[in-house]
Amino acid sequence: MVYRFSGRPGGAEGPWAGLTGVKGTLYGTTFIGGLSGLGTVYSVTTSGTEAVLHSFGASDGYFPKAGLVNVSGTLYGTTYSGGSFDGGTAYSVSTSGTLAVLHNFAGGIDGSSPHAGLLEVKGLLFGTTANGGGTRCRPGCGTLYSLT
Secondary structure (H helix, E strand, O other): OOOOOOOOOOOEEEEOOOOEEEOOEEEEEEEEEOOOOEOEEEEEEOOOOEEEEEEOEHHHEEOOOOOOEEEOOEEEEEEOEOOOOOOOEEEEEOOOOOEEEEEEOOEOOOEEOOOOOOEEEOOEEEEEEOEOOOOOOOOOOOEEEEEO
């Protein structure tokens, strides 16, 4: 065993997704935990030293279900809920924990509730949402989107 999530106050708790490695350190997300209990981005060294890099809150999204993708040393991911329209977010985060929201999902045409991770292809990030996008399904049939 490399690391055991303890559920300590403010700590990472409830990993749902896989890990991404950057220069010998592992990075991931937890669905719950952190200062607000709404999820985290964390790092763990291969010797088992854990650090919470970012605790999610309502404004930058919460409940990250998917893992992270590494593009040239910057990590990218999504949250299932929260953000400006409560439809989830797409974000970038540095390996030191500086997070920037790239997109707030609003439901409607751009979709909402991203579950799966992102894929980088030739400088574009691709992902899917579980809801939104059309009116035939309730609460929508979902979307496939790209971000630069």
